[in-house]
Amino acid sequence: MLEIDPQLCTGCGVCEDNCAFGAISVVNGLAQVKEQCTLCGNCVDNCEAGALLIEQGEAAVKVNPADYAGVWIYAEFRHGEIAPVAFELLGIGRRLAAARGVQLAAVLMGYDLQDKAQELIWHGADEVFQLDDPGLKDFTDEAYGNVLAHLIKEHKPEIVLAGATAIGRSFIPQVATSMGAGLTADCTDLAIGEDGNLLQTRPAFGGNIMATIVCPDTRPQMATVRPMVMTALPPDKGRQGVVHKLDAGAFNLAARVKVLASVITAPDKVKLAEAEIVVAGGRGLESAKGFALLNELADLLGGSVAASRAVVDAGWIDYPYQVGQTGKTVAPKLYICCGISGAIQHLVGMQSSEVIVAINKDPAAPIFAIATYGIVGDLFEVLPRLITELKNRTL
Amino acid sequence: MKIIVCLKQVPDAKNVRLDPKTNTMSREGVKSIMNPFDEHALEEAVRLAAEYGGSVTALSMGPPQAGEMLRGAVACGADAAVLVSDRAFAGADTWATTYTLARAVITLGGADLIICGKQAIDGDTAQVGPGLAGRLDLAYASCIKKVQEVKDGVIIAQRMMDDGYDELEIPLPALFTVVKEINEPRIASLKGKMKAKKVEIKVLDAAGIGADPKLLGLAGSPTKVDKVFAPEARGERTMLTGTVAGQVTQLVEKLEAVLNA
Ligand SMILES: Cc1cc2nc3c(=O)[nH]c(=O)nc-3n(C[C@H](O)[C@H](O)[C@H](O)COP(=O)(O)OP(=O)(O)OC[C@H]3O[C@@H](n4cnc5c(N)ncnc54)[C@H](O)[C@@H]3O)c2cc1C
Numbered sequence: 001m002l003e004i005d006p007q008l009c010t011g012c013g014v015c016e017d018n019c020a021f022g023a024i025s026v027v028n029g030l031a032q033v034k035e036q037c038t039l040c041g042n043c044v045d046n047c048e049a050g051a052l053l054i055e056q057g058e059a060a061v062k063v064n065p066a067d068y069a070g071v072w073i074y075a076e077f078r079h080g081e082i083a084p085v086a087f088e089l090l091g092i093g094r095r096l097a098a099a100r101g102v103q104l105a106a107v108l109m110g111y112d113l114q115d116k117a118q119e120l121i122w123h124g125a126d127e128v129f130q131l132d133d134p135g136l137k138d139f140t141d142e143a144y145g146n147v148l149a150h151l152i153k154e155h156k157p158e159i160v161l162a163g164a165t166a167i168g169r170s171f172i173p174q175v176a177t178s179m180g181a182g183l184t185a186d187c188t189d190l191a192i193g194e195d196g197n198l199l200q201t202r203p204a205f206g207g208n209i210m211a212t213i214v215c216p217d218t219r220p221q222m223a224t225v226r227p228m229v230m231t232a233l234p235p236d237k238g239r240q241g242v243v244h245k246l247d248a249g250a251f252n253l254a255a256r257v258k259v260l261a262s263v264i265t266a267p268d269k270v271k272l273a274e275a276e277i278v279v280a281g282g283r284g285l286e287s288a289k290g291f292a293l294l295n296e297l298a299d300l301l302g303g304s305v306a307a308s309r310a311v312v313d314a315g316w317i318d319y320p321y322q323v324g325q326t327g328k329t330v331a332p333k334l335y336i337c338c339g340i341s342g343a344i345q346h347l348v349g350m351q352s353s354e355v356i357v358a359i360n361k362d363p364a365a366p367i368f369a370i371a372t373y374g375i376v377g378d379l380f381e382v383l384p385r386l387i388t389e390l391k392n393r394t395l
Numbered sequence: 396m397k398i399i400v401c402l403k404q405v406p407d408a409k410n411v412r413l414d415p416k417t418n419t420m421s422r423e424g425v426k427s428i429m430n431p432f433d434e435h436a437l438e439e440a441v442r443l444a445a446e447y448g449g450s451v452t453a454l455s456m457g458p459p460q461a462g463e464m465l466r467g468a469v470a471c472g473a474d475a476a477v478l479v480s481d482r483a484f485a486g487a488d489t490w491a492t493t494y495t496l497a498r499a500v501i502t503l504g505g506a507d508l509i510i511c512g513k514q515a516i517d518g519d520t521a522q523v524g525p526g527l528a529g530r531l532d533l534a535y536a537s538c539i540k541k542v543q544e545v546k547d548g549v550i551i552a553q554r555m556m557d558d559g560y561d562e563l564e565i566p567l568p569a570l571f572t573v574v575k576e577i578n579e580p581r582i583a584s585l586k587g588k589m590k591a592k593k594v595e596i597k598v599l600d601a602a603g604i605g606a607d608p609k610l611l612g613l614a615g616s617p618t619k620v621d622k623v624f625a626p627e628a629r630g631e632r633t634m635l636t637g638t639v640a641g642q643v644t645q646l647v648e649k650l651e652a653v654l655n656a
């Protein structure tokens with residue numbers, strides 16, 4: 001419960017202003033809590049009078065953190081390749097392992113892994129737990145989850161990280177639940193706190209608010225990490241490490257859900273979530289044909305196309321390309337939006353991009369409020385010129 | 396087929412924003428809405444029940460005001476609505492939420508199929524669906540974009556992946572989460588609205604779902620919010636000026652710096 005000390009409360013209203021849920025109001029000079037309160041604690045931090053307190057209570061599930069050691073990352077492997085996010089996880093994993101003075105290990109599972117484990121070692125892993133079995137050819141939550149849970153129980157790592165990809169976000173929550181461990185989704189920053197706990201920072205409310213999460217009483221501390229945020233280390237081919245080749249017989253690889261077919265629809269194109277450059281189009285493109293211009297620009301820059309919901313709804317491009325509240329969240333180095341008005345539901349999916357370029361003929365379009373570079377103009381004039389000029393430069 | 400659809404009431408994201416300068420929250424009268432993904436979960440539940448026979452129960456954990464959202468779900472075709480509500484649930488993270496929802500599902504006698512949205516837009520965690528499936532030991536798949544058919548106790552469906560999709564065979568009982576591409580949610584009919592007005596929303600508290608109080612709410616949550624803060628303000632903003640040709644040249648110069656970095 002959120003307690004308010006009537007002796008200390010000055011009725012200043014800072015808590016009321018700071019509540020995302022509209023759960024506090026000052027009545028007759030005294031703060032009062034309403035039922036919407038989620039105990040997020042933001043008001044407690046902001047109360048200068050120290051009048052607010054959240055009764056934490058005794059944690060129900062508790063483990064001894066000293067029993068757990070080591071940083072682990074899950075190295076996603078699909079269709080013959082290790083997902084790039086695995087190398088990014090090794091990058092941040094090395095920093096965390098150094099801060100804790102422990103080893104960094106990777107878990108690699110799938111079928112026909114060849115010598116991919118070596119790449120994980122070059123990128124920073126001290127150890128790789130590898131399970132190569134036909135039963136893991138297709139991704140199923142159950143088999144993959146069983147393997148990871150089994151390994152965690154056996155080796156007790158203190159931290160387990162996975163990419164916030166379709167696969168990571170699908171099966172990691174079940175692993176965490178079965179461990180009684182907390183799980184922080186889609187982190188954009190990770191660090192070790194003074195008390196040795198993992199500080200897990202992530203955007204909430206579509207990036208309007210950042211929250212730092214800790215799991216003081218449970219282990220392992222688990223997080224999924226947004227792709228393209230952490231930096232991979234350059235591969236060091238001289239690095240040595242140990243690959244533990246595991247025996248499939250020790251694991252339960254049965255899965256109730258069967259994969260009948262695995263269809264790749266975006267084979268050659270850069271994957272949107274991993275793209276460093278994104279060229280996005282909105283209703284200003286006027287038709288599906290307008291996307292030809294965008295595709296040309298995206299190809300030229302080696303990036304991916306993306307779209308606002310309006311054009312996905314209009315059927316000009318498929319839903320996997322939608323960015324925003326009900327689509328994907330991206331944070332590329334460069335996001336060029338053409339003919340997108342900048343509705344808040346679109347902004348929440350792309351506002352963490354490093355550089356944002358907006359091309360829109362309406363000078364009052366809200367997209368300009370967050371654009372690093374804005375061009376007020378007709379995209380049908382601007383884009384062809386931009387394409388020509390870029391071509392000239394690269395020649 | 397007994398279907399339970401899990402719905403969450405969330406603050407409308409566009410009304411929530413921290414001012415990076417003052418670090419205070421501006422919320423122009425926080426409006427609560429049904430989580431947008433859950434509208435698609437509800438629609439799919441209603442559609443499947445109509446096509447293959449069955450009933451749809453809308454289930455939500457939240458404060459009493461979430462009852463209004465559940466009424467809206469009945470207006471859109473749910474047969475019954477259950478609200479699990481107790482002060483003791485406040486501060487629940489996804490671990491405590493899945494425990495509470497799992498207890499509620501068990502109290503309701505289980506289901507052949509549970510449908511959740513992919514994620515809730517307040518926390519964007521996408522963890523409750525998979526966690527709930529784990530607790531109830533159900534066959535499970537996330538991000539379903541199409542249910543092709545249900546027959547002989549098996550669902551044939553497509554799961555969205557980062558590089559395409561997988562076609563799955565999911566045996567019942569099962570839980571899946573949906574993405575928005577799966578359907579177009581209907582608008583409540585007049586008849587539905589009339590039904591919603593009269594429907595009795597069943598309310599269950601912690602005792603009513605036989606929950607262990609220690610595993611609920613803040614105390615039962617392994618994750619704790621350490622601090623909440625405003626994201627860094629975006630850097631410099633420049634409006635390019637001049638002729639179209641001039642603006643494009645300026646832009647290319649700026650982009651070269653970005654692209655070569
Ligand atoms: C619950 C909910 C969830 C949503 N989720 C999302 C989401 O995930 N992603 C998303 O994108 N939206 C989402 N939306 C929709 C969002 O509110 C907007 O409707 C949508 O983003 C608008 O798309 P748009 O900018 O392409 O179209 P418009 O708003 O119509 O903007 C078109 C812009 O193009 C400009 N333009 C027109 N012609 C030209 C030209 N020749 N040259 C240059 N500029 C031109 C116009 O000036 C205008 O600014 C959501 C809405 C709701 C209610």
Ligand SMILES: Nc1ncnc2c1ncn2[C@@H]1O[C@H](COP(=O)(O)O)[C@@H](O)[C@H]1O
Nearest residue numbers: 401402456511512514515520521522523
């Ligand atoms: N309090 C809740 N009550 C009912 N369903 C919920 C609740 N929280 C989450 N869900 C369901 O779980 C999905 C994922 O939510 P989340 O893990 O919070 O992103 C939502 O789309 C809902 O279907």
